[in-house]
Amino acid sequence: MKRGFAALMMCLLLTGCWDQLRLKDQLFVDIVGIDYVGDSKKLKVGYVISSLREASQGGGKPSSVYIEQPGDSLYASVLVANSSIPGSLTVQETRLYLIGTRFAKDEPLKYLDSVGQFVSNPLYASLAVYDGDLSQLLSKKRIKDQTTSDFLTGILASERERGDIPTNKLLRYILGGTDYISDFALNRFVPDQEGARLAGVALFHDGKYTGMNLDIKQTLLSCLMAGTPSRTQAITRKFNGEEYTIRIRNSKNDYHAIYDNKGLREMDISLRLDAKLIESGPYVTHTTSVLKKIEKQLSEKLTKEAEKIIATMQKANCDYFQLGHELAAYHPNLFKGMNWSEAYPKLTINPKIKVTILNTGVLD
Amino acid sequence: METMKEDAITGRQLFVLIFMTQLGLEVMSLPHVEADIAGHDMWLSVFLSGLCAQAGIMLIWWLGSRYPSRNCFAYVPQIVGRPVGAFVNLMYGCYYAISGLMLILNYTDVLNRWLFVYTPGWIITLMIFIACGYAASLSLRRIAYIAQSYLILSVIAILLIAGCWLYGPDVKNLLPVLSGGWNPVVKGIYYAFSGYVGYDLLLYAFPYVKAKSKNRLLLIMTFANMTAILYYVLSCLICSTMFSLKQLKHIPEPIVFILKYYQLEVLQSLDVMFLIFYVFIVSDTAYIYFFLSAKAFVHLRSKGLGKHQIWVWAMVGLAFIGSLFFKKRSTIINFSDLQDIGSVFMIIAVPAVLLIISGLRGAGRNRA
Known part of the structure; x- marks a missing residue:
């Protein structure tokens, strides 16, 4: 009797529905691009959202949407972006944080710390620098017949697998990960005819991009x-x-x-x-x-x-x-x-x- | 009195019980707490703290071997007299109930911040309390069976944590050893001690263990404590080689963060899985606390006061009502700090005093 009661209670309570996530409401952000707006110190945050179209017919076509919102902080921009599109942004699948050079030359890690607050965020995403117009790159639908996010993260993943480039996992840097000596090198993308290519690393001193690079x-x-x-x-x-x-x-x-x-x-x-x-x-x-x-x-x-x-x-x-x-x-x-x-x-x-x-x- | 009978447990069961009771939420939070105090020498603090726990085990073992046929709550009145003995038992009862409450509150807090952001905290607490209350109302041997079946989870947990070493630890983070001298390390011993609390189950379990001799019983206890030391030291070493000191200070549960390093094709967010199955390790400790609490209350009167089950559910009920008053995380943390002081008092100071009094009385009796 007692056992049955306990089991019943558990069953009733375990089906709680407060924290359920509806898959169709989720907007999976694949790449977060961060730079400053023009010459100001306001952040311009871009989100490449991946989705599968016509998935009901099997297979499905991968496609991506790019939205961009300014904000004083990363979180502020996320909130604005969230209200600009139906559904809710989720960083569960984010694989790349791409930062612009002007932003990188300031204090990028200070802003990126708030990424640690995203509960569902797998922090294995990598951090990289893009030496060019971020909006232009990320708003591209496809590069070399792949979605922009697959292309960029794919290059990083395969090069990392071969041991040719530094790992650059976000978790290494944020929340004071570099507090001993805040010097590091981040993978650097540059514009290419079709999209972007990897061009070595950008050198950072004291958490700031020095403007100097190493080639591949x-x-x-x-x-x-x-x-x-x-x-x-x-x-x-x-x-x-x-x-x-x-x-x-x-x-x-x-x-x-x-x-x-x-x-x-x-x-x-x-x-x-x-x-x-x-x-x-x-x-x-x-x-x-x-x-x-x-x-x-x-x-x-x-x-x-x-x-x-x-x-x-x-x-x-x-x-x-x-x-x-x-x-x-x-x-x-x-x-x-x-x-x-x-x-x-x-x-x-x-x-x-x-x-x-x-x-x-x-x-x- | 029927409620005071107890089934015997084997040495192996004692090992599992002690080890599983010692393991608690501290695996997750110890590297964070110690980062502020002992810095990168935290593994040393944690290790030395384990040795202190070993001293505590010897103390309780010594006390227990003076009264090998009865549990602590039964022989306390004999040492210090009936009214004081009842008071000591009352203190133990309250202490264990509060310990169980704090553990569950802390775990709910972790779940609420990491996983179930929208689920009201009291729902989670209630579920854990019901499960714990049910388990705590069983006999010692049955509790040992449950602990035995959960043991595998603690092994999986440490394998998951140790596996993070594949992602490039930085040994430089541990060096130079003792850069700040011994002071911070010694201070860290106290903060790490809360991780080892749980060996005090021996206070109650001593007479019910089927060990060949009392020395063998001590050996089993030592072995369990050493396993716990290994567990904690390993998780501290991994955290401090994978994270910078500043990160450890920022992140209250570094272990959860460390599991975010895993990037598997078939399984996402191992940290979420870890947090969920950690409920077994936490609840295992919690129901043993409620079990001990009820046992202490039953022994308020020498021929037994009420039924064990009723005391368990009463304490679980009270603890649940108490849990509703904790809203802010800082309140929980402050109260936990108080409880840590209480732990040192209840499982080191009180047994020591009891041992001294019992020794003096024994000596007096011998002379007479």
């Missing part, structure tokens, strides 16, 4: 130097008039601080790449000495490039490798007396990249 080749190398695991990323370089391509099978990065009693003297970044040689100009038998020569030349070439990358980062004062945090963690006494953001641009940083060729693929 430099991005891969800096990812490896920052410790991205090897996923057979391909590196192609030209020297001696020939193209050389390797695929990374294994990579190991290491940071090393060199100091004396006067303080920090320099920091070394070493990167060991174990690779498979794919192409090396006209076909020659890969004797040990030939391979050694290629290893040496490739190592030198990449080390030079790494020096250039570091020079750019220091010029932008962007400590993307988090060397400051490294120093604070392993040499706290050394770090304590330093003003890192002043010391970093002047610091001697020596990269050393060593390529080892494990094999030459299926051909000898």
